[in-house]
Amino acid sequence: MVRVRAEQQEEADRRPSLVDDAYAAMKEEIRESRFPPGYQASEQEIALRLGMSRTPVHEAAIRLQEDGLVRILPRKGIVICALAPADMREIYDVVIAIEGRAAALLAETAKTEREAVVSELAALTAAMAKARDAEDLAAWGHADECFHRTLVERAGNGRMIRINQTITDQAHRARMLTLKLRRELGASVAEHQQIIEAIRIGNAAAAQEQAYRHRSRARDELLPLLESFGLRHL
Amino acid sequence: MVRVRAEQQEEADRRPSLVDDAYAAMKEEIRESRFPPGYQASEQEIALRLGMSRTPVHEAAIRLQEDGLVRILPRKGIVICALAPADMREIYDVVIAIEGRAAALLAETAKTEREAVVSELAALTAAMAKARDAEDLAAWGHADECFHRTLVERAGNGRMIRINQTITDQAHRARMLTLKLRRELGASVAEHQQIIEAIRIGNAAAAQEQAYRHRSRARDELLPLLESFGLRHL
DNA sequence: GAGCGCCAACTTCCATGCAAGATGATATTG
DNA sequence: CAATATCATCTTGCATGGAAGTTGGCGCTC
Numbered sequence: 128m129v130r131v132r133a134e135q136q137e138e139a140d141r142r143p144s145l146v147d148d149a150y151a152a153m154k155e156e157i158r159e160s161r162f163p164p165g166y167q168a169s170e171q172e173i174a175l176r177l178g179m180s181r182t183p184v185h186e187a188a189i190r191l192q193e194d195g196l197v198r199i200l201p202r203k204g205i206v207i208c209a210l211a212p213a214d215m216r217e218i219y220d221v222v223i224a225i226e227g228r229a230a231a232l233l234a235e236t237a238k239t240e241r242e243a244v245v246s247e248l249a250a251l252t253a254a255m256a257k258a259r260d261a262e263d264l265a266a267w268g269h270a271d272e273c274f275h276r277t278l279v280e281r282a283g284n285g286r287m288i289r290i291n292q293t294i295t296d297q298a299h300r301a302r303m304l305t306l307k308l309r310r311e312l313g314a315s316v317a318e319h320q321q322i323i324e325a326i327r328i329g330n331a332a333a334a335q336e337q338a339y340r341h342r343s344r345a346r347d348e349l350l351p352l353l354e355s356f357g358l359r360h361l
Numbered sequence: 362m363v364r365v366r367a368e369q370q371e372e373a374d375r376r377p378s379l380v381d382d383a384y385a386a387m388k389e390e391i392r393e394s395r396f397p398p399g400y401q402a403s404e405q406e407i408a409l410r411l412g413m414s415r416t417p418v419h420e421a422a423i424r425l426q427e428d429g430l431v432r433i434l435p436r437k438g439i440v441i442c443a444l445a446p447a448d449m450r451e452i453y454d455v456v457i458a459i460e461g462r463a464a465a466l467l468a469e470t471a472k473t474e475r476e477a478v479v480s481e482l483a484a485l486t487a488a489m490a491k492a493r494d495a496e497d498l499a500a501w502g503h504a505d506e507c508f509h510r511t512l513v514e515r516a517g518n519g520r521m522i523r524i525n526q527t528i529t530d531q532a533h534r535a536r537m538l539t540l541k542l543r544r545e546l547g548a549s550v551a552e553h554q555q556i557i558e559a560i561r562i563g564n565a566a567a568a569q570e571q572a573y574r575h576r577s578r579a580r581d582e583l584l585p586l587l588e589s590f591g592l593r594h595l
Numbered sequence: 596g597a598g599c600g601c602c603a604a605c606t607t608c609c610a611t612g613c614a615a616g617a618t619g620a621t622a623t624t625g
Numbered sequence: 626c627a628a629t630a631t632c633a634t635c636t637t638g639c640a641t642g643g644a645a646g647t648t649g650g651c652g653c654t655c
Contacts, residue, residue: 193427202607224462414610
């Protein structure tokens, strides 16, 4: 079984390096706003905090910059990117493009595969409806997030999954904020069901259109809220 | 004008670092297949070739890995990613998603803005038609590339532009190959004109649909060609 | 007091050294 | 001869130091 062990090592078996640790830790701190947007930190400071030298922190910062989460200012430091409403508009358009296409792809798959996906998505939507009735905002948000992630992941396009992950990470802080602000949790449930139904009957154009409308509606609902708040924060 | 100088420095004025040099050089070598797909190089070797130490090469490799152009095998080296037909299928779906949305966004802009974009796109399409009649494949390919890049760039979404750039870089080698294989250069011109017309009259749904059909047709035409060739090369 | 220049402190950039993992050739054993 | 163990070599991971760019404050000049 030498081959199997070799492939495992090659694919996922390797234990995380310090760079991976630093990347995960910094990403988490940014997601949870422990590093607030606009904050400027030195690599030395972060390295000290994580108990490692500057090198892995620097290399993790490069990856985070590639993800759009921080900006490295040469010889000045690492600054956490803030999101303006204009950024959220960009992000929504990317999500609309990706999720719309993912929904269409799902609608085009074989029937047995579709049925599995449909039941998974339906379960998540049911969880949302339940959370809405119980007025459990956290549970609602979690189920909603899972629905959208599943929609893209089950489409099976690795590059789309990666783009979706990156853009979702960028929007995470804004999502945490808007989750508390929004009313009308019911509309999402109904819209999700329409997306599911289009996938179930294998209508790709309708699936894309429903996914598109769902996100457009959410965008038009949330962007004004963000704009009425502080501009350059979150 | 202190402010202006400060912003220039912050934005673009900075002369490239060695890391930037290494990134650009390696990317170029990959694009032009001087580093062929599957080739495994050591950082030391590349550093020697570029006349710098391992550090900037290593950091550039991290960025290239993030771009999906290379894979860093821990303690083994840098390997240039090869593209299988399955990868090209993924890439096409991302392009369909992004360009479709970009076309829709363009169709939704104000009339004066639309007219400027339309005339720009029309000029590029005219150049394609001219190149087709002259049987100048290189010119045709260049104009086609410009058309698609312009379509996305003029939509004005920075994140979409970045995604498009990344995915286009990945597909560059495959594009160079397929360019020589394809017949039917005429279909693209007609399809481009339909996209342009939909944008001109401000019909977002039609613009998206035309962009979608154009790329789908190209995909269905080129993927079989790739599959009939060597699988894991380019 | 206002403006200017200088300098010290802080930052990253990059080169390099050391340690440790990966690999393939060679020696050893059955 | 086949199979395995060993080791020399090659590779990167990470730490660290020196060089150079950036910044903010202090003192000097007017």
